Amino acid sequence: MTDAALAPSPLRSAGGAQDLHAEEAAAALRSLALVSSEQLAGSNGVEQERVAIAMNSALTWLHTQISSPPEATGLHVLSDVRTVFNRWHVAHEKRPLRLQLWLMWLELGCSLEVLHSYRSNLAAAMEPNEVSRLLMTSRPPEGFPVASAHCNKAAQIAYSCALWDAVVAKPLEGGAIVEVTARLPRLMGVFLHWMTNAMRGYEVAFLANVGVAFNAHVRASSVSYSGTWPLPDAMCAFAKLQMTPPAIDEHAASVAVTVMSLTAVTWTQRTSEGEKYLAMLRDELIDRLVRSSFPGLHTSTAVVAMALGLAALEEARVSDVQTSRKPQFLLGKETLLQQFALLRLVNLPLLSPRLSPCEETVKLAYQVAVHRGLNDLALDSSASTLLDLSFQMTEACVEEVAAFFQSSKATHRSLLLALRSVLPMELFRSKALDQYVASAGDQIQDDGVLSSAPEVLAFLKHFYGAVAPILKSLSTTHLARSFLTLSRLEFAREAFASSTSNGSMNAVTQQLEQALEQPSSPPEALLSTIFRSIAMHSMAMESSAIPREVDIVSGCQALAVGLIIQRKLRVLLFQCPALVDDALAVVFSGLFNVYEPLDTFAHRFLGVCLTHLAQFVPLFTVFPHYLQVTLAAYPANASQPTLAKVCGTIFGALFYSDDIDSSAIRSSGQGEMTTTHQLVLWAIRKCCERSTTLLLAEQQEAAKASAKTEVPKAEADGKASDNKSVGASETDGLYLAGLVFELMKMTPIDLLEASAMEAECLLIRWKSDKRVLRDLKRALFGRISQNCEAEKRVWLAAWYIEIDKRYPIIEATTPAAAAVAQPSPSRL
Numbered sequence: 001m002t003d004a005a006l007a008p009s010p011l012r013s014a015g016g017a018q019d020l021h022a023e024e025a026a027a028a029l030r031s032l033a034l035v036s037s038e039q040l041a042g043s044n045g046v047e048q049e050r051v052a053i054a055m056n057s058a059l060t061w062l063h064t065q066i067s068s069p070p071e072a073t074g075l076h077v078l079s080d081v082r083t084v085f086n087r088w089h090v091a092h093e094k095r096p097l098r099l100q101l102w103l104m105w106l107e108l109g110c111s112l113e114v115l116h117s118y119r120s121n122l123a124a125a126m127e128p129n130e131v132s133r134l135l136m137t138s139r140p141p142e143g144f145p146v147a148s149a150h151c152n153k154a155a156q157i158a159y160s161c162a163l164w165d166a167v168v169a170k171p172l173e174g175g176a177i178v179e180v181t182a183r184l185p186r187l188m189g190v191f192l193h194w195m196t197n198a199m200r201g202y203e204v205a206f207l208a209n210v211g212v213a214f215n216a217h218v219r220a221s222s223v224s225y226s227g228t229w230p231l232p233d234a235m236c237a238f239a240k241l242q243m244t245p246p247a248i249d250e251h252a253a254s255v256a257v258t259v260m261s262l263t264a265v266t267w268t269q270r271t272s273e274g275e276k277y278l279a280m281l282r283d284e285l286i287d288r289l290v291r292s293s294f295p296g297l298h299t300s301t302a303v304v305a306m307a308l309g310l311a312a313l314e315e316a317r318v319s320d321v322q323t324s325r326k327p328q329f330l331l332g333k334e335t336l337l338q339q340f341a342l343l344r345l346v347n348l349p350l351l352s353p354r355l356s357p358c359e360e361t362v363k364l365a366y367q368v369a370v371h372r373g374l375n376d377l378a379l380d381s382s383a384s385t386l387l388d389l390s391f392q393m394t395e396a397c398v399e400e401v402a403a404f405f406q407s408s409k410a411t412h413r414s415l416l417l418a419l420r421s422v423l424p425m426e427l428f429r430s431k432a433l434d435q436y437v438a439s440a441g442d443q444i445q446d447d448g449v450l451s452s453a454p455e456v457l458a459f460l461k462h463f464y465g466a467v468a469p470i471l472k473s474l475s476t477t478h479l480a481r482s483f484l485t486l487s488r489l490e491f492a493r494e495a496f497a498s499s500t501s502n503g504s505m506n507a508v509t510q511q512l513e514q515a516l517e518q519p520s521s522p523p524e525a526l527l528s529t530i531f532r533s534i535a536m537h538s539m540a541m542e543s544s545a546i547p548r549e550v551d552i553v554s555g556c557q558a559l560a561v562g563l564i565i566q567r568k569l570r571v572l573l574f575q576c577p578a579l580v581d582d583a584l585a586v587v588f589s590g591l592f593n594v595y596e597p598l599d600t601f602a603h604r605f606l607g608v609c610l611t612h613l614a615q616f617v618p619l620f621t622v623f624p625h626y627l628q629v630t631l632a633a634y635p636a637n638a639s640q641p642t643l644a645k646v647c648g649t650i651f652g653a654l655f656y657s658d659d660i661d662s663s664a665i666r667s668s669g670q671g672e673m674t675t676t677h678q679l680v681l682w683a684i685r686k687c688c689e690r691s692t693t694l695l696l697a698e699q700q701e702a703a704k705a706s707a708k709t710e711v712p713k714a715e716a717d718g719k720a721s722d723n724k725s726v727g728a729s730e731t732d733g734l735y736l737a738g739l740v741f742e743l744m745k746m747t748p749i750d751l752l753e754a755s756a757m758e759a760e761c762l763l764i765r766w767k768s769d770k771r772v773l774r775d776l777k778r779a780l781f782g783r784i785s786q787n788c789e790a791e792k793r794v795w796l797a798a799w800y801i802e803i804d805k806r807y808p809i810i811e812a813t814t815p816a817a818a819a820v821a822q823p824s825p826s827r828l
Contacts, residue, residue, distance in 0.1 A: 029080035037091035102141035107166035147201035151354040153209040161217040167191040180230040196253040208357035211310040218264035236273040245284035252300030256307035263311040294396035309341025316369040335373035353455040374473040413440040418456035460492040468504035480529040490556035531582035555593040592637040610653035631690040635732040684758040694733030741783040
């Protein structure tokens, strides 16, 4: 094929369209028909460009025929058009055309469809529906958008705008009203077919990516037309007939694209029928959202709601920007759909961090529109149902984010590392954090997962900035639940705390505290709602892969709620005593959390309960669980100083309680014990059991090490006795045993014998292990030989002599060595 054959015919000038002669058009079409399949699908850019120029010339002539008198169309030229169309179809089925040529082929076929409707000579030469059938059953072109490239926003926008021009705008340009109305359903069928194929599997993301640009492109096209444009009325008729609410379940993507197209086409030429159609869809979508407030990305409801919401947001934004005046917001259902679209927009990075559909200025304008609409809606006393839906939608969106970061160790690790990169290190318990990060392992970088610290922080900042003001607006009608939902995002607020970002949480917290003090509103209802929600989240996390002590999402929420408990403790104790246990459960959940402020708060609050609030909070409701949690956390998450401090607080509260004085036992008769006495012995027993567990673990580790190095047992025992760092838990276990002995000597004299019997169980357990028994007796002697009251010192000396005889260390040693190995009780 020569360059002359491919040379373009003269195009229409800007001043006025100059029709190509039919003979010149026929020559160009015959030349195009000679292009081989290899040339059409080849990689020669120059050749492809020449073909495109020639096809563009033919299309330009063809478009002039749509607006020309019927007799101006020559049958022989249109026959050549059909020949080119068929040949390109055959070539395309053999090997896919490139996207540019494929779009031209679509434009050629759609122009034929329009001509077919009112050119009698062409109608006689073509089978009805044949062209549209071929257009919709052909294979996709090379470079067709697919789900695997869901982040390629530029390609999706270019494709959508070019497809609209090729299939709808250009073929219908200049057509009469009757012809446009008659042929639009077929053209929209082709357009929707290829749009929905391009967005299949990622419809919501696709709509978010192309919505703003596509709307602007179609609006610009509509402005360029002079006179009355028949397309708006034709689009309304098509939508009302074929894209009705019942079609949402089967053809959600088609309905969504129709909404997107209709709102853009009718932008400057509003129609009452179009408004009625959109109102009908809004009613249907709100009914669906009432049943499922925040449907998943791939549901039919989400797809259509996204299209309606984006259209409303864009209308509000452009009206506000272009006219510099407050737009006429439609409250109620439209506001709810705007909110849904905004929440889905800011949530899209959870699908992939590379998804950023809107510019920051656009997103901020959307946020202003939603926040303003909700503020107006909150003032409407008849809008309670819509406000309930608004809150449920926001709550579900927040839970989706929280669940994402709590779904796996990898995502939670990313969150912790991101927070550590911006927060002071002293806000984290470094040992617990480092252990968890190491156990979670290295992450695989994946486009589908927020992984790097900058990605996580950017997402949290944008998400919190959009959601927090919504919850502030809703706090007027949903105070407790708004506070709870904001507290679920405390970890995000902490990442970039500032006067601006703190504003919503501070305002809602202040409202809640004021409400708790109001005599007209019983505080029990507010607090019970908060405590019940925390308990439900705690139960849900029991089966999670994220350990409780490193769950910073739940941890930051517990701290926010705990501070409310602390500031309103008087209200809790005097007006809501039935909720004290629930409040303690919140505090207990913060013990040994990786977030240092929460851990510090929990210990401080429980310490106050034990030492100052026994009148309101009985000891037995606090210390048993407190002790068990601390013992379980030691030594991995609780250090030796922390263990000593907690045990000192607990046993100090027990020893100095009114029920433990010496007269209590004597007045109740010898051999009888009060509840507090029994609790003291129970606490000592639990400490002994934990010490035994740790010592046993040390023995097992020593045995494994001995087996690996094949050291003879006697040599291994010798090394173990000389080096106390054989296993980490040896020191830990002995430290706890020494702490038991220290607490035992502090026991009131009337409980000393019973306490000593509990401690003796520790020696009984290890009487057959000479190394551990030696270490335990050494620890016992060291504790009771100093800082001991005289009366107790005498009793403990006699008891130690008895213990020494009862549990001797039998080994082949010289008397001198034995004296060194085991101190003499006479030192007492």
